[in-house]
Amino acid sequence: MAETVTPEVLPDVKPVDKTEERSRIEPGYLVVCWNDPVNSIEFVIYVFQRVFGWSKAKATRHTLQVHEQGKSVLTRASLEQAEHYVHQLQKFSLHATMERD
């Protein structure tokens, strides 16, 4: 008597979107702070120091770049890191976004 063979059922495996997976870990995003006339220079310097742990000199350089050139690229990061930084900056009501590099 022939054995009954139970067909093997493989679990559904969602194909991994490699592009999406890569974008989560690769530093493909720029964190940008945009100028607005309402936040004081002292305040922006302070926030950059707190969020990124920068020295006052580095935070001042980026703040002046925002002030004089309208924006400054603060860092290049993965999707998750960039989202984290943008959220931290927006908690202080700075005008910050993340843009694809």
Place this chain on the structure above:
Amino acid sequence: MKLIKATRREFSFLMDREEKLSLFKLLEMYPLIPAAYQRLSKSDDRLENQQLLEEALSEQRRENKKKIAALFTSGSAFREQEEGCIFTLRASRVDWLLQVLNDVNVGSWLILGSPEQPRKMATPLTPKTAPFFWASNLSGHFQFALIQAMSGEADGVKE
């Protein structure tokens, strides 16, 4: 608002009664920035991520409002003295207070029509606009005192 004592754990400020009332009025105005004001990206508007950002900011606002209510009812944060009031703030709460004050600052500026020179009276002062002009200017006063305290730049204060 003058820093009179700073330790690693907390800061004490001397405020006169008008300053205390002003700080309370500013905190009562929170939040002023519309929920949809902040964008995650200028070029890449993925709805899901934008929604997550707005949810996170809304949750943060709820928490901040609870903390403000707790500050108003706290017996230890504000101690009345002859010369005014001593406001004691834990160092770990400074960033929180700066965030709340700057929401009122930026939110007031938005309500005033985002003027290019926020400290000048570009917008006609009316009973409707005056509170926001006042709030935008005064929140800067408190922010400056807090940043100075955190930077150790206040004069004559010893740990």
